[in-house]
Every structure is written in C-alpha cells, then in structure tokens.
Amino acid sequence: MPIAAEGVNYVYMAGSPYETKALDDVNLTIEDGEFVALIGHTGSGKSTLVQHLNGLLAPTSGRVLVDGQDLADKGTDRRAVRFHVGLVFQYPENQLFEETVEKDIAFGPKNLGLPQEEIGRRVREAMQKVALSYEELAQRSVFELSGGQMRRVAIAGVLAMEPKVLVLDEPCAGLDPRGREEILGLIRRLHEESGTTIVMVSHSMDDVANLAERVIVMEHGRIAMDGTPREIFSKGEALRAMGLDVPQAVELAEALRARGIPVPEGAYLPDEVAQAVLSAVGGGQQNAG
Numbered sequence: 001m002p003i004a005a006e007g008v009n010y011v012y013m014a015g016s017p018y019e020t021k022a023l024d025d026v027n028l029t030i031e032d033g034e035f036v037a038l039i040g041h042t043g044s045g046k047s048t049l050v051q052h053l054n055g056l057l058a059p060t061s062g063r064v065l066v067d068g069q070d071l072a073d074k075g076t077d078r079r080a081v082r083f084h085v086g087l088v089f090q091y092p093e094n095q096l097f098e099e100t101v102e103k104d105i106a107f108g109p110k111n112l113g114l115p116q117e118e119i120g121r122r123v124r125e126a127m128q129k130v131a132l133s134y135e136e137l138a139q140r141s142v143f144e145l146s147g148g149q150m151r152r153v154a155i156a157g158v159l160a161m162e163p164k165v166l167v168l169d170e171p172c173a174g175l176d177p178r179g180r181e182e183i184l185g186l187i188r189r190l191h192e193e194s195g196t197t198i199v200m201v202s203h204s205m206d207d208v209a210n211l212a213e214r215v216i217v218m219e220h221g222r223i224a225m226d227g228t229p230r231e232i233f234s235k236g237e238a239l240r241a242m243g244l245d246v247p248q249a250v251e252l253a254e255a256l257r258a259r260g261i262p263v264p265e266g267a268y269l270p271d272e273v274a275q276a277v278l279s280a281v282g283g284g285q286q287n288a289g
C-alpha cells in the first residue's frame, strides 16, 4: 500500500486575512514496510502533511495516491483508504470517550459492521500489541488509567482497524520517560514483527536515530531533506540552521573530533562513537553490551 504525494499544496483559510500556506509543493513516496520519521520545526507542516496521508485533509492542489488511487477521484473508496492508513493524532487520548477501554477500542471495528466475534478478537489482539492486559483493563474506565496507558488505548483503537500503514503524530509528546519507552517499543515491534509501514512525526532526534530508516525534514511547508538517518544527521549545521537538534551521539562525535579523536563522519549511533573511541585509545574491536 504505497502512498505518494504529488505536488501537494495546502492552504488554511484561503482568501481570509489569516491565509496560511502550510504545504508547498510536497512530493514524496512512502513504500511498503518503510519506517519514516518526519521532523521539522513547529509550524513546518508536519501535522498538515500526515493528515493528507489518509485523506483527512485534501490538497488545495496536487494529489495524494494510496495504492495508486487518487484520494480525490470519485471512484476511490475513501472510507476503505482511511482504514488501511491508520492515523494516531497528537494527544489521541483526548478523543477517548467510551465508558470502558474495551468499548473504546471496539468503536472503529464496530463502525465497520464487523461481526461481534471478530470485534472481540480485534480488541484482544490490539490490546496485546500495545501491552495492555485484557483481563485487567478491558472493563475499566479509560479515565482510571495512567497517561501512558490512555495513550496506548488510543493507539489500540487505531490498530483494531488493522491498518497496513500507521501514521503517528508525535506519539510520545507529554509522556514521562517510561511512557515514551513503552510507546516506542510497541511501534518498533509493529514494524519489525508485523511489517507495518510506519510514518512517525517526532521532535526527539535520539528516537529518530534509534528507530527510523528514512528521515524527511520539513521546513516552511516544503521537504528540505529526505534521506537515511546517516545522510541527514551528517548535516548537523543545516539542521541547526533550521532550529533542529542532532542526536546526542552526533554531538559527542563532534566534541571528540574537536579533541583530536578521529570519529568517522556520519557516525550517529552511540555504538559507532564508542567503537571509534576504543580504536583511538587502542582498545581494538569490542562489542558493547
């Protein structure tokens, strides 16, 4: 289920004094099985872009194709597309509303008109995927849960639609370190074990470095860079000029180089930097861990 954006422009409140061009000639293709991180300064258009990927927003001009089908075509089953491309909003727990965890996760599958048995199976499976115990939590009110648990319930509701592509807009925002680790772990598992295509908006360059296979950098509604983490994070100066950070390992590599320790250009993972230090001090080949 590849997704392609072709010359996508999007304007908020066109014709009003508040008119804002949020997307400016965006072109990209996301292939099956990719793990794409979307980064960029606040206001660069990330949230607007991800809402185009499942047809929640329609381009002002240009087109978005899901599996080769133009979402704006009359013949395209937009409802079906929305189920194949699951979108987890920022702070998705704000949209939980049912009395119990089970009902909330079942809401989407129920709307699909699936048989009761199938709905039950999907709820259990989705809860398992987000590491929430069905026995313990299914009948609880979502408002009795921790912030991290509520977020996972919201994600489970999207997973219960069994999407092929999962798009997450800052899925760790506002969570404590433990909550963040849980969310990142489940996203990694979905990608590795189920082969789900992931598009994740993130502010954390360390999370991006750890997880993503491809990084797209947005600036002023445009795609400023698109490449592997190694390619993107070797352009520290350009990233900083856009108001973005680099992963901590990149900063450490720069500090080491400034002190005469030869860390290879493009190193962006802690292990690579550690290995370079070991080699420099004559420690030879050693594996971390």
Ligand SMILES: Nc1ncnc2c1ncn2[C@@H]1O[C@H](COP(=O)(O)OP(=O)(O)O)[C@@H](O)[C@H]1O
Binding pocket: 012, 013, 020, 021, 022, 040, 041, 042, 043, 044, 045, 046, 047, 048, 049
């Ligand atoms: N609902 C909206 N109405 C008007 N302008 C908006 C709306 N949502 C976003 N914008 C504007 O569009 C631009 C892109 O915003 P957004 O896609 O939210 O960026 P990001 O997610 O990267 O922070 C910003 O200038 C923002 O102020």
Ligand SMILES: [Mg+2]
Binding pocket: 046, 047, 048, 169
């Ligand atoms: Mg946003």
